[in-house]
Amino acid sequence: MLISNHSDAMTFTLLGIPGLEAQHLWLSIPFSTMFVVILMGNGGILFLVATEPSLQTPMYFLLALLMISDLVSTLAVLPRLLCLFWFGAHDIGIKGCLVQMFFIHCSSVVRSALLVAMAFDRYVAVCEPLRYSTILNHTLAVRLALAALAKGVVLILPMPLLLQRLTFCRTGIPHTYCDHMAVVKIACTHTKANSVYGLFVILLVIGFDLLLIGVSYALILHAVFHLSSRDATLKTLNTCSAHFFVILITYVPALFSSITHRIGPIIPPHVHILLANLYLLMPSLFNPIIYGIKMKEIQDKMAKCLCRRDTLVIYPGHKDGSE
16 A cells, blocks of 8 residues: 655554564663663763863864763653653654654764864874964864764755655554654655665765774874874873774664664664664663773762762861861
């Protein structure tokens, strides 16, 4: 049966994780735990950057934007997924589906662009340390942020627009959210333009962004291994380690998810759906943990906030030692 999508009343059905429908309630436990950890971790980093004057630098401004993009991605996926697992809320209107799709994929593109900007930040810090504050000032950081946002909007906006011209054979989407390719696969009409554009976005985002990051780190390594002291080399590499681990957490699951889309029947559907969720959620989960462990400034400010809170709890009536 052909189903026109020109009606605003059209409804899709998110089928969840095929083959694991009976385990949806149990699967909600790790996903809800991830939701709480993501909100606390990313929210905590944002709070520190916003309230601590010493952290209000271009580097931490970019880090805060990365946390925001992670939160947007998480809020676009997890509340809907948990409603599906807990309450069986499978139906989603076509407008809601397209909006969810836009925010999920746009936040992923913005995240990737921010990682390129942060790679440039590390390049300037290592290769041009005396000119760092001149080159990477607040004005340039804002421009990089706006460029990342513009890239996300410009690349992803055509996806829902191209989908609106399609006619669908069925309304059941074998996924936990409105993924672009998952929606394309249930269409009856010609979808080559959608598939080609989706592949173009993947190549441009993952391929081109990774190329820029690779060039930045090649220049960084060239500068680092020409340092005279081994201690200086290790210290400099340590300043880049957090960003490097975040790159791995972001791009490796994304590459696996993209490959499973194109392998098709070889990969069981539930494995593909779980990978698709992890590729979106793993950066949001681990980014604040990695930066919290690897960046001493964040550790110090976090310890300062915790000590201040403990002091207020233990000595609620203390006033400058006068009592």
